[in-house]
Amino acid sequence: MLIQIRDLHRTYQVGDQEVRALDGVDLDIEQNEYVAVMGPSGSGKSTLMNILGCLDTPSRGSYRLKDQEIGKMSDDELARIRNQEIGFVFQTFNLLARADALHNVELPLVYAGMKHEERRQRARESLALVGLADRMKHKPNELSGGQRQRVAIARALVNRPSIILADEPTGNLDSHTGAEIMAAFEGIWKHGNTVILVTHEADIAEHARRVVRMKDGRIESDHVNPHPRIAVATGGGGSE
Amino acid sequence: MNLRESIGIALGGVRANKLRSFLTLLGTIIGVASVIAVVSFVEGLNRFVTQKLLNAGANVFVVDKYGFITSREQYEEAVKRPDVTLEDAKALRDGVSHASLVVAQAGGSTQLRYRNRTMKGVSLNGRGAGYDVVDDVAIEEGRHLSEFDDVGRGAVCVIGPEVAEELFGKLPALGRGIRVGVYEFQVVGVTKAKGKMFGQSQDRFVTVPIRTFQKYWQERGSFSVALKSVDQSSMPLAEQEARNIMRARRHQRPGQPDQFGITNSETWLTLYRTLTGGIFVVTIGVAAISLLVGGIVIMNIMLVSVTERTKEIGVRKALGARRRDILTQFLVESTTLSLSGGIIGIMLGGGLALVVGAVSPLPAALSVPAVLLGILMSTCVGVFFGSYPAFRAARLDPIEALRYE
Numbered sequence: 001m002l003i004q005i006r007d008l009h010r011t012y013q014v015g016d017q018e019v020r021a022l023d024g025v026d027l028d029i030e031q032n033e034y035v036a037v038m039g040p041s042g043s044g045k046s047t048l049m050n051i052l053g054c055l056d057t058p059s060r061g062s063y064r065l066k067d068q069e070i071g072k073m074s075d076d077e078l079a080r081i082r083n084q085e086i087g088f089v090f091q092t093f094n095l096l097a098r099a100d101a102l103h104n105v106e107l108p109l110v111y112a113g114m115k116h117e118e119r120r121q122r123a124r125e126s127l128a129l130v131g132l133a134d135r136m137k138h139k140p141n142e143l144s145g146g147q148r149q150r151v152a153i154a155r156a157l158v159n160r161p162s163i164i165l166a167d168e169p170t171g172n173l174d175s176h177t178g179a180e181i182m183a184a185f186e187g188i189w190k191h192g193n194t195v196i197l198v199t200h201e202a203d204i205a206e207h208a209r210r211v212v213r214m215k216d217g218r219i220e221s222d223h224v225n226p227h228p229r230i231a232v233a234t235g236g237g238g239s240e
Numbered sequence: 241m242n243l244r245e246s247i248g249i250a251l252g253g254v255r256a257n258k259l260r261s262f263l264t265l266l267g268t269i270i271g272v273a274s275v276i277a278v279v280s281f282v283e284g285l286n287r288f289v290t291q292k293l294l295n296a297g298a299n300v301f302v303v304d305k306y307g308f309i310t311s312r313e314q315y316e317e318a319v320k321r322p323d324v325t326l327e328d329a330k331a332l333r334d335g336v337s338h339a340s341l342v343v344a345q346a347g348g349s350t351q352l353r354y355r356n357r358t359m360k361g362v363s364l365n366g367r368g369a370g371y372d373v374v375d376d377v378a379i380e381e382g383r384h385l386s387e388f389d390d391v392g393r394g395a396v397c398v399i400g401p402e403v404a405e406e407l408f409g410k411l412p413a414l415g416r417g418i419r420v421g422v423y424e425f426q427v428v429g430v431t432k433a434k435g436k437m438f439g440q441s442q443d444r445f446v447t448v449p450i451r452t453f454q455k456y457w458q459e460r461g462s463f464s465v466a467l468k469s470v471d472q473s474s475m476p477l478a479e480q481e482a483r484n485i486m487r488a489r490r491h492q493r494p495g496q497p498d499q500f501g502i503t504n505s506e507t508w509l510t511l512y513r514t515l516t517g518g519i520f521v522v523t524i525g526v527a528a529i530s531l532l533v534g535g536i537v538i539m540n541i542m543l544v545s546v547t548e549r550t551k552e553i554g555v556r557k558a559l560g561a562r563r564r565d566i567l568t569q570f571l572v573e574s575t576t577l578s579l580s581g582g583i584i585g586i587m588l589g590g591g592l593a594l595v596v597g598a599v600s601p602l603p604a605a606l607s608v609p610a611v612l613l614g615i616l617m618s619t620c621v622g623v624f625f626g627s628y629p630a631f632r633a634a635r636l637d638p639i640e641a642l643r644y645e
Binding site for chain 2: 050053
């Protein structure tokens, strides 16, 4: 079992009010699953994503990632787990504006302490994988939205993480480019990676093979997607 | 590489906002520049003083009426003392066994004339034999004044090269008659050039025999006597002998203060050290204040930078940066920033010292310790004032930071 979550609670103190963002979540995710976590805002899906991504720790309950208990870890241990096990893809891409594509992709390896040459090589491979071999020296502002998100995907993949965690990855893209990005996730998943999509858009969630719906801090439903939508790269689009 | 990256980011920031960076670094620049400039000056002065003041007057001490006066009361007391006469000089010459040279001297200022050319404000020296050693002058052409000139009260003089140049131009100087004040003198020697010292030309003088000086300019009045001891170790003995002789000649009782003064280069050095010490204290004050202000400005700009780049910090943390990675990054940035200020300051202060040294007589030398001091100071400023912003950055919660717009 890759991810094992048991009776997970996360509460915040807002003034004298206690807000229960997560209120008893149980969730198992296997290696090489393609899961969408859905739900309206306030459902707790962002909190769940933060905990899954080891950016946050539960108030109560257990989160085991590859048999390691995350809840008890120190900040530096969490940083190490994020570095080695998690590949983030954000809605707003979150690339470093002043660094070129290659350097952005390299960044997780920098924090992994990898040597310069090896790092360069891995980053180039990763960029080539998302079809940006010819854009390595471009800064984010010289790239289109789709290209930026692909750089972000290359960055998420570069450390060969256990989980690709994508938070509304198409939220800032037009539908055409969005489809292209979803095709990229399809490919990543087919390569044997575990992909977790966090979204509130049903048509994006449809790409996943399993859909988890959240409501009021709990899992409302968790079922296999019987008719997954297969995104196919249409070619040409997004590489303007 | 992480280090190189951080330095690159910091330098990129400096380049991208040249004016802002300059203003940010102004305090550091001024602080470092003032320290470098002053250290360079004092360093140069030190070298100069050791070379010229000490070597020229090595093992030399001077007996005169006044001694080393530092207050009005001392002066008023000293005026009442008896004059030091040529007889005193003779007694010292005869009596101080540890002295290799005893030279009577007197001086003033005069006007020179040769045909239609005049020269004002020329140092007029009356000197006994052996003056060439004590004054550290060498002859370029002609000869030194001799014992014979002195005894005969000859109207002969040795002139500095500047005097020769100005009065005679390219013409040979030797044997020419010049007017020193109102008296006619013959030039018998021209000395080698010595250059300037504290802005004073050392080549603008006329030296006459001491008795000649006495005859024409100073029938009454006090002389001073320079004594050169045989070697360094005999200097205190020579001083003691001189003191005893002078006290005896003034019929002083034991316990009575000296009715004359003895100064040696040590006395001048003490004064010199006090002066430069004062300069140092003032500089340290100025530097400390500007470095403090500079440091606060750097801290401020780093806090702004941390706020501006909250999102970046969040991203870096999400990608696996630990607290110390972020801390290091911002510390390196603030240090790079202040260090560039330090380097500009070193260039500015060093340049200032060199320019002033070139156009003015003040000597200056940019020393390696001064440069190292500047680098050390600016590094400390960067680390010290950068640590709070860096700490704030490192402590940011990744979720909050990622959410920041």
